[in-house]
Amino acid sequence: MKDIYDAIIVGSGPAGVSAAFPLLDHGLRVLMIDGDLGISSHLPPASYSEARKADLDQWRWMLGSDFHAMKARAPSSPKFRVPALAGVFSDFLSENRIRTDNFTAIGSLAAGGLSNAWGCGVARFSRHDLAAFPFPADEMLPSYERVTRRIGVSGRSDDDLSDFFGLDDWAQRPIALDGLHTGILARYQARTAKFRRLNIRMGRPRMAALADDLAGRKACDLSSNCLWGCSRDALYNARFDLAVLKKNLNLRHLGGTVADRLVKQGDAWTLHVHDRRSGAAFKVHSRTILLAAGCIASARFVLDYLGLVGKPVRFFSNPTAAFLAWMPRALGAAQQDGFASSQLAMAFTSDQGEDTAYAGLFSTQGLPVGEFLDFLPLAKRYGIDVMRHFLASCVVGNVFFPGSLSEHQLTIAEDGSLHVRGQFSPHLDAAFQTVSRSLSKAMWAVGGIVPPGACILSSPGTDVHYAGSLPMKARPEPGQADAFGEIAGMSGVYAIDGASLPSLPTKSHTLTIMANADRIARRVAARSAATS
Amino acid sequence: MTDPAPPQKGVIAVTGATGYIGRATVHAALSKGYGVVALGRRPPDLPGVGFQRYDLKDEGDLSVAPECVAIMHLAADTQAGSRTDIDSEVKAATRVIRAAREHGLALVFVSSQTASPEAATNYGRSKWLVEQIALEVSGCAVRPGLVYGGTQRGLFGQLCALVKSLPILPSFLPAPLVQPIHVDDLATGLIKAVEQGSSGVIRLAQDDPLTFTRFLRILARDRLRVSRMFMPFPAFVLSLISPIAAAVPRAPDLGRIQSLYAMKEMRTSVDLQRLGLDLRSLQDGMHRSGNGRQRRQLGEAKVLLTYILRQRPPSSLLRRYVSATNALYGNDEPLAFPWLVCRFPVLITAFERAAAKQKHSKFKSRLSCAILIAEASPLGAQRFMLSHTVHPAMALFKMAAAVTKDSLVRIGCLALARPLTAALKASEHRAQ
Numbered sequence: 001m002k003d004i005y006d007a008i009i010v011g012s013g014p015a016g017v018s019a020a021f022p023l024l025d026h027g028l029r030v031l032m033i034d035g036d037l038g039i040s041s042h043l044p045p046a047s048y049s050e051a052r053k054a055d056l057d058q059w060r061w062m063l064g065s066d067f068h069a070m071k072a073r074a075p076s077s078p079k080f081r082v083p084a085l086a087g088v089f090s091d092f093l094s095e096n097r098i099r100t101d102n103f104t105a106i107g108s109l110a111a112g113g114l115s116n117a118w119g120c121g122v123a124r125f126s127r128h129d130l131a132a133f134p135f136p137a138d139e140m141l142p143s144y145e146r147v148t149r150r151i152g153v154s155g156r157s158d159d160d161l162s163d164f165f166g167l168d169d170w171a172q173r174p175i176a177l178d179g180l181h182t183g184i185l186a187r188y189q190a191r192t193a194k195f196r197r198l199n200i201r202m203g204r205p206r207m208a209a210l211a212d213d214l215a216g217r218k219a220c221d222l223s224s225n226c227l228w229g230c231s232r233d234a235l236y237n238a239r240f241d242l243a244v245l246k247k248n249l250n251l252r253h254l255g256g257t258v259a260d261r262l263v264k265q266g267d268a269w270t271l272h273v274h275d276r277r278s279g280a281a282f283k284v285h286s287r288t289i290l291l292a293a294g295c296i297a298s299a300r301f302v303l304d305y306l307g308l309v310g311k312p313v314r315f316f317s318n319p320t321a322a323f324l325a326w327m328p329r330a331l332g333a334a335q336q337d338g339f340a341s342s343q344l345a346m347a348f349t350s351d352q353g354e355d356t357a358y359a360g361l362f363s364t365q366g367l368p369v370g371e372f373l374d375f376l377p378l379a380k381r382y383g384i385d386v387m388r389h390f391l392a393s394c395v396v397g398n399v400f401f402p403g404s405l406s407e408h409q410l411t412i413a414e415d416g417s418l419h420v421r422g423q424f425s426p427h428l429d430a431a432f433q434t435v436s437r438s439l440s441k442a443m444w445a446v447g448g449i450v451p452p453g454a455c456i457l458s459s460p461g462t463d464v465h466y467a468g469s470l471p472m473k474a475r476p477e478p479g480q481a482d483a484f485g486e487i488a489g490m491s492g493v494y495a496i497d498g499a500s501l502p503s504l505p506t507k508s509h510t511l512t513i514m515a516n517a518d519r520i521a522r523r524v525a526a527r528s529a530a531t532s
Numbered sequence: 533m534t535d536p537a538p539p540q541k542g543v544i545a546v547t548g549a550t551g552y553i554g555r556a557t558v559h560a561a562l563s564k565g566y567g568v569v570a571l572g573r574r575p576p577d578l579p580g581v582g583f584q585r586y587d588l589k590d591e592g593d594l595s596v597a598p599e600c601v602a603i604m605h606l607a608a609d610t611q612a613g614s615r616t617d618i619d620s621e622v623k624a625a626t627r628v629i630r631a632a633r634e635h636g637l638a639l640v641f642v643s644s645q646t647a648s649p650e651a652a653t654n655y656g657r658s659k660w661l662v663e664q665i666a667l668e669v670s671g672c673a674v675r676p677g678l679v680y681g682g683t684q685r686g687l688f689g690q691l692c693a694l695v696k697s698l699p700i701l702p703s704f705l706p707a708p709l710v711q712p713i714h715v716d717d718l719a720t721g722l723i724k725a726v727e728q729g730s731s732g733v734i735r736l737a738q739d740d741p742l743t744f745t746r747f748l749r750i751l752a753r754d755r756l757r758v759s760r761m762f763m764p765f766p767a768f769v770l771s772l773i774s775p776i777a778a779a780v781p782r783a784p785d786l787g788r789i790q791s792l793y794a795m796k797e798m799r800t801s802v803d804l805q806r807l808g809l810d811l812r813s814l815q816d817g818m819h820r821s822g823n824g825r826q827r828r829q830l831g832e833a834k835v836l837l838t839y840i841l842r843q844r845p846p847s848s849l850l851r852r853y854v855s856a857t858n859a860l861y862g863n864d865e866p867l868a869f870p871w872l873v874c875r876f877p878v879l880i881t882a883f884e885r886a887a888a889k890q891k892h893s894k895f896k897s898r899l900s901c902a903i904l905i906a907e908a909s910p911l912g913a914q915r916f917m918l919s920h921t922v923h924p925a926m927a928l929f930k931m932a933a934a935v936t937k938d939s940l941v942r943i944g945c946l947a948l949a950r951p952l953t954a955a956l957k958a959s960e961h962r963a964q
Contacts, residue, residue, distance in 0.1 A: 052913035059852060059908035067856045070904055332927035334918045369916040370903045378938045379881040380903060381839055385934035388916055389927040 004285045005031040005252075006528060008271055010259045010301075011292035012036070013113020015497035017241035018147055018514040019290050019521035024248045026525035031284055032245070035095060035109025035276050036255040041084035043231050047337045048224035048366045061228055062368065075104070076462050078371050079117055084229040088116040095258045095276065096297045096418065103408060103422025104461035107294045109276070111255060112239035114294065114464065120208040120226075120235050120341050121360065121508035122153050124166035124515075129355075132503040134474035134483040143515035143522075145170055151236040151514070154211035154220075160192075161203030164347050164507070172211045174204045175220050178338035178363055180330055180395060185344060187446040194445050198438045205345035205360055208236035208511075215240075224366035226340035235341070254284075261416075262289060262305050262493065269492060288492050288524060292517065295466035295498040296410065296420060302470055302487055302495070303412040306478050312421075313410045313469055313479060316403030316504040319428050320463040323397050323439065323455035324372075325361075325448040330393035340366035346442065347506075348435055357435045358506035359399040364391045375454070395448070399439065399455075401431055403467060403504025408460065410469055422460030432457055465509055470495040471502035485520040496520050543567035543600045544726060545637075547586060547628060548607030550576045552686030553642060553679060556719035557604060564723050569597060571628075572607075588624035594631035602638035602726045603628055605666075608655075621658040622665070629665050639671030640725050645711070645737065645795045647675055652794040653787055663733065670731045676718050677711035677737020677798065678747070681817045687788055688715070695752050695760060702765030703745040708792040710744050711737035711800065714817035717809065724807045735798040738811055744792060747814070754818035767793065825866070829854045831874065832866040836902035839877040841915050845906070853905045860901065867898055867959045881938070883959075885945040886952040894960045 006028035009016045016032060023030050042061045044051040051058055063069040064083030072081045079085060092107035093100070108114045124144050130137040148170040156171035177185065188195060188202045195202065209226075210219045217240065218232035226235060233240060245251050260272045260281070269289050274281045291298035295315060303313065342360030350356050364372075369387050376383040405425040412418055436455045443450050472481045472495075476488040485494040496517040501509060544561050548554040549570035558568050558578055570576040571586035571594075586594065588607060596603075605628045608621065625641065632639040643663050646656035663673040684692040695701060713721075713736055721736045745762060752760045774786040804811065816824035833853035837845040857866070873879045880899070887893045906912045913919075922930075945952060 052917070053910060053919075056848075056910065058910070058913075059905070062908035063856075063904060067859045070856055070860055070901055073900060073904075328924075331924040332918075332922045334921050368904075368907055370900075370907050373903065378935065379884045379941060380899060381842070381878070381881060382934040382938040384840065384903075384916060386931045388918060389922070389930050392918060393927075 004268060004287070005029050006286065007031070007288040007290060007524065008033070008269075008284060008286040009290045009292055009496075010271070010298070011113060011294065011497065012111045012238060012242050012253070013108065013292060013294070013497070014115045014238045014510055014514045015517040016113070016290070016292035017238045017245060018517040019292065019496050019524075020245050020251060021150075021241075022518060022521040022525050024245065024250050026529050027250065028525060028528060029250050029252075031252045031254065031286065032242075033254045033257040033259060033273060033284070034111050034113070035091070035258045036111035037087060037109075037276060038255065039087035039110075041087070041229060043084060043229040044223075044225050046223070047221075048228070048340070049335060049337050051225075076458055078227065078367060080106075082117075082227060082229075085117045088112075088114070091276075092297075096293075096300060097416060098296060098418045098420060100461070101419065101421045102460055103420045104459060105296055105420050106461070106464045107297055109258060111242055112237045113292075115236065115238040115510070118208075118510060119360070119508075121345075122148070122151075122167065122206050122208050122511040123164070123507035125505060125507070125509075125512050126164075126166065129503070129505040129507070134472055134502070140512070140515050140519060143518040144511065147511060147514045147518055150241070151208050152210050152214040152217065153206055153208055153511075155204045155206040157204045159203030160201040161205075161345055161347060164201065164203075165206040167206045167511075171206055172214075175207070175209060175211045175339045176222060177343055178222075178336050178365075179333075180327060180336075180363060180393075181343040181361065183327070183329065184361070184395070184446045184448070191445050195442065198442055198445075199349045199351065199356075200438060200442050201347045201349075202442075203345055205342045207341060209339070209341060210234045220339055222338045224337040224340040224363070227366050259293065259301070262301050262490075264305075264490075267492075288494070288528065290494045290496045290517075290521065290524070291470075291499065292497045295469050296418065298495055298497055298499045299410050299469035300412060300418045302479055302490065302493070303410070303418075304416060305493075306489055308479055309412055309414055311411065311479075315408050315410055315469040315499075316465075316467050316501075317406050317408060317461060318400040318403055318463045318465040318504060318506065319405050319424055319432075319457065319460070320401070320465075321399040321432060321436065321455055321457045323399065323436070323450055324375075324394050325397070325443040325450045325454070326390070326394050327446075327448045328393065329447055332389065333392045335365040335392045336363075337365060338363055346439075348438060355402065355506045356431060357399050357401050358508075359397050359439065361395050361397045364394050364396055367396070399435060400463060400465065400506050400508075401428065401435070402506050403465070405431060406460065408466075420461075424460060428457075465498075465504065467498040467501040467504045467509060467513075470499040472500050473502065484523045485516070494520055494524065540565040541601070543569055543582070543597055545569045545571055545584070545596065545600050545603045547571045547603075547605050548642075549578065549581065551606060552683070552688065553676075553715060553718060554606045556682055556715045557606065557722050560716070560719035560723045564727075566601075566723070567599070569600065588620060591623075591627070593634075594627055596631055596635045596637065600635065600637060602640065603632045604640045604642070604722060604726070605629070605662075606642045618654050618658040618661065622661050625662040626665055629662075629669055629671060632671065633669040638726050638729055639666060639669060640722055640730075641666040641671060641673045642722070643673045643675045643733075645675050645677050645735075645798060646791050647673075648794070648796070651791075653791045655788075656791065656794060667732065672725050672730045672732060672734060674718075674722060674725060674734045674736055675798065677713045677735075677795075677800070678792075679715050679718055680712050680747075680751070680814075681714040681822060682716060690788070691748065691751060692756065695748060695756055695758070698760070700761045700763050701745075701748055701752070703762040704767045704770070705764050706767060707743040707745050708767075708795070709741035709797060710747050710792060710795070711739070711741045711798060712747060712814055712817075713737045714812055714822070716822055717811050717817070721804075721807055721809045724809060728807065730807070734803045734807070735800045736803060736807075736809070737798060737800050738814070739799065739801045739804070741797055742814070750814055750818055754815055754824070755820065826854065828868065829857060829866040832857075832869070832898065833902070835869050835874055835877045835880065836899055837906050839880040840899075840902050840906040841911060843911075845911065849905060849909055849911070853902060856901055856905055857898065864894075867895060869959050870955060873959075881941045882945050882948070882952055883956050885941065886949070886956045895956060 348357040647659035
C-alpha cells in the first residue's frame, strides 16, 4: 500500500524547518527528507585560546583525524577546511549531478543544511528590497517576527543600522564587542559627519547568535570558536528546530536520503529518492511537495520535470570580496577571545540612496594564522615572524554586493546533469572599485589601514548566497513560481528556499528565505485544511 | 602430506622453506598467487603452506604433487657451515633435480657467489658441483651476493650478532668486497626466475661492490642503531686463527667470513635487467621495515617542521606529518634534502625562493602541509601567536627584522638562482 503524506519537504535546512512548523501546527502529516549520514564531529574542548594553548589533540578539530583541512587546501574560505563541517558540504555536487564552470557550487545534504556553516547574519528586507516580490511587503511581517523569535536574534541596538536590519522589536541585546571593535565603533561615532559623506553607516550586525539563553540553547560565552563549532549551540542551526519538530508524531524524518526526480501520477506527486549509503532507490508520495534543497538543487527537479533541457535559467548570488585592515594602535596586542563571527556591520549606499554593499568586520582570533601566510611575499618562516606580531592588530571583513551584479546560469542537460556557469556582471568591477575606495577611507577614519592588495574580489559562487532560480513572479512562466511559490505547470510543487526569491539585495537573505517558507507553508496548510 | 592453500598459478615445491631465504621465498610465492609445498623434515610453521616429508639424507624417488609447476632447492646443511659434507649435499640435490626432470618441472637452485671448482670452502665447491647437475637438466642456478635484511638469520644473523656483541669491530685489511642483496629482493628474483622459465647461472646482487667494512658500518648504523669503532685487522691473522676456531664447537664461523675473500666480483646488471628486478638501496634495505621510506619521511618532516617552528619538533608532530603526507600523497617519494639543509633547516628559505615562481611545486605543497601540522599544536600556538602583549615598538622591530632577513635571503639567492633550482629539483626527484 502506498503511503500518501500531506506534504513532503525536500531538505531540512532553514527553509525546510521553517515550513514544517506551520504544516504540523495545522495537523498535516509531513515527510521531511535530507541526506544526513549522522557524522559526529570533534569540537574544541575549551575556548579557542585555551584549547590552542593546552589541547594536545587540537589537530583533530583544526585539521581533522583524516587531515580534511589539508585535503581541502585549495578552496578560498577557511570554512571549507573545518573538519567539523566536512560532512556538511560533502558529496553535494556528485549526489545532485552538478557540473560547474567558473563557479564554486556549495550545498549541503546534511540535516540543518547550510545553517551548519553559516555566518549567522540576519536582516529583514525593506519595502524597497521587496519591490520585486509579487505581493505586498507587509505580508512578510508576521513571518519575519515568528522566525526571528524562534531562532533567537541578538544585536538590538539604537544605532545607525537599526532600520537597515529592521529586527530590533524582536531581538536580544547585542553580544559583547572585543577591544579592537569597541575602539572602531567609538571612532565611528565620533566621526559621523565623515561617514555620512562616504555614504557608510556602521553598527552592530543583527545575528542569529544568542546573547541570552533561549529554549535550551546557551548564550555566547565569547570563546572564539564560531568557525570550529559552538559547543553551546549559541549559533542558530536548523538542526535545533529539526530536533523540536521530530517530537511531533506527524513528522517523519528520513535521513540519508537524496531526492532524484519528481513524477506526477494522477493528482499526486511521486518523489523518486535513493538511500545515500546503500544506493537503494524507492519512492514516496504526496499531493504537496515543498522544495527546500537549496537554490541550485531545488531547480533541478523543476527543470527536469518540465523538460527544459538546454534552456539556461538565470540565478543570483552576492559577489563578495574579502579584506584585511590593520589597526596600528593595537600593534603588539595579544589575541583576545570573543565573538568570532561578524562583530560590526557596514552598509554602503550610493548618492541616490541605493544599497551598494554590505560588509561585516571580524576579529582574526579563531582563524589559523597559516590562512594569511600566502598573502605575504615573504619566506614562510619570516612570514610567521611577521604575522605573530601583526595579525592580532588586524580585523578582517567580507563585503557583499547586490545579486543584480551576478549573471549566473543553470542549465539541465539531456542526461539530467545540471550545469552551473558563473559570471559576474560587467558593472561589478566599477562597483568593487568604488566600494573598496570608500572602504579604505572608512577604515582610515577609524584609525585603520587597508594595505595595498588586501581587498580582493572572490571568485563566483564562494559567497554561497544563491537565489532566484525559481523566482516568484506575478505572472510566472513555466519554471517560475507564483506569489506563493507554486511552480507554474507543476501544481502542488512549491519552491520555498532561496530559489524562490525574485531579487537579492546586499543584506543577508537567510531570514527572508525562512520567513518566506513560513508564509508559503501557512498558505499551503490553510488550503489543505480547507479541501479536507 | 597436507594440502596447500588453493593455488591460482600452480604449486611450487620448496626445500629449505623455513630457512632465512626460504621464508622470504615462500612469502613472495604466496603473494604472487602460487601455492607452496614445503619439502622438509617436519611440517613448517608457515600458514597456508602444504607439507611433504623430505630429508637431505633420504634416498629413492621424490614424489611430486600433480599441480606442481616448479621445484626450488634452497636447503643446505647450514649447521655444518663452511665444513659442508660435499657428498651428502650433492646426493640430496641430485634427488631433487631428478624429480624435476622426470616431472618436467622448472628448477631453481640457490647456489652461492662462492661457487667455483676451486672454492676455498667445501660449501663453495659443493654449490659448484650441484650447479653443474642442475644446468644439465636446463635448470637455473641463482648465485646471490651477500644476503641481508629481514629477520636476523643466516650469515646476516651472524653478522648482526657479531656487531651487537663487539664494541670494536675489525676492519679487515685488505678489505673484502661484498655485493649485497636484500632477502626479499632475492625472493622476488627467484619467483621471477620460475615465471620466466630461466635457465643457466643467474647472478643476483647489487652491481657495485662495497667494502665489507662499509657494509658493517651501515648494518650497525641503520639496522642496529649502534655506533661502533673499527680497528684495522690484518686479514692473514684470520687465516691463522680460523682452523683453530673451527675446531672449537660454537665458535663463530670464521670460515664464512674468510670465504668472502674467495668471492669473485660478479657483473649482475645484465641478469637483474633480464629478470626485471629493481634492487632497493642498502640503506633502505637495512632498515627494519625493509625500506627506508618512513625514515626519509621523518627526515623531511624534521627539516620542514624545524624550519617552521624554529625549534626541534616533538616526535608526535613528526609522526603526524608523516601520516598526513601518507593520507595526501600516498606512496609519493619524500623530499630528499641535501645534507647541509638537514643540518641547517633555515636554508629552506633559499628553496622557497627557488620554488617561488613554480605553479605546481611538490616542495611548496609539502611546506604548506608542514605549516598546517605545525600550527595545530600547542607548540604551534606559541610560535604563531603572541601569548602576551608586547610593546608596539618591539613588535615593529621584530617585524622589521623578519623582513630584513627575508631581503638578505633574496639578495643571497639572486646569485645562486641556478644551483638552487638544481638542488630543489634534485630533492624533489631523487633517483632511487
